Amino acid sequence: MNYKQQAFAKAAPGIIKNLEKRGMEGYYFEDCASMVKAVLSMMPEGSVLSWGGSASLTESGMMDAIQKGNYTLIDRATAQTDQERREIYGKTVMSDFYFCSTNALTLDGELVNIDGNGNRVACLIHGPQHVMLLVGMNKVVKDLDSAVKRVRTQACPANAIRLNMNTPCAVTGTCADCLSPECFCNQIVVTRRSRHAGRIKVFLVGQELGF
Numbered sequence: 001m002n003y004k005q006q007a008f009a010k011a012a013p014g015i016i017k018n019l020e021k022r023g024m025e026g027y028y029f030e031d032c033a034s035m036v037k038a039v040l041s042m043m044p045e046g047s048v049l050s051w052g053g054s055a056s057l058t059e060s061g062m063m064d065a066i067q068k069g070n071y072t073l074i075d076r077a078t079a080q081t082d083q084e085r086r087e088i089y090g091k092t093v094m095s096d097f098y099f100c101s102t103n104a105l106t107l108d109g110e111l112v113n114i115d116g117n118g119n120r121v122a123c124l125i126h127g128p129q130h131v132m133l134l135v136g137m138n139k140v141v142k143d144l145d146s147a148v149k150r151v152r153t154q155a156c157p158a159n160a161i162r163l164n165m166n167t168p169c170a171v172t173g174t175c176a177d178c179l180s181p182e183c184f185c186n187q188i189v190v191t192r193r194s195r196h197a198g199r200i201k202v203f204l205v206g207q208e209l210g211f
């Protein structure tokens with residue numbers, strides 16, 4: 001382990017303890033391969049799986065793994081019309097396992113997420129039976145103020161550029177606190193506790209994932 005990874009490993013137990021006091025489960029893995037293996041072991045064959053937009057899901061190898069597994073996948077990218085998108089979203093809400101990441105995670109165990117449409121944060125909040133968050137330790141910040149700052153200055157501009165969105169941050173690389181039609185930051189959601197114990201599971205990985 002390099003020094004950065006050693007620091008991640010030392011910080012993880014405290015974060016996991018703080019997630020637990022908020023009704024969420026936390027797990028720590030040194031690398032993506034061991035994380036993917038552990039997640040797969042938690043999902044019975046035949047489970048219904050869906051996901052929100054997440055670079056971490058692809059970068060970690062989890063997307064490849066679930067596509068090769070014996071699961072029923074609900075993929076909104078297959079929708080051809082608005083009506084199909086609505087129907088797929090309805091099935092997503094009923095899924096057994098919903099995958100995404102978080103835009104930031106505080107040391108005290110709070111999740112902070114922005115969303116343009118709101119479908120991802122809606123599923124995080126309520127609906128799918130289990131929510132599986134794949135989180136690189138690069139997303140960990142000190143407190144809520146740092147979390148929102150991280151999202152607006154790092155996560156959102158990079159995502160806007162990746163998705164070719166027409167927002168000020170995609171043009172300049174910095175947040176202009178916009179109200180533009182394609183704004184990503186329509187919803188800024190803090191998850192401070194889960195009422196349903198263990199529904200939200202946070203899989204921390206001791207490396208950089210996503211933005």
Ligand code: SF4
Binds near residue numbers: 153170
């Ligand atoms: S408020 Fe607008 S400019 Fe700022 S990060 Fe969000 S989408 Fe980008």
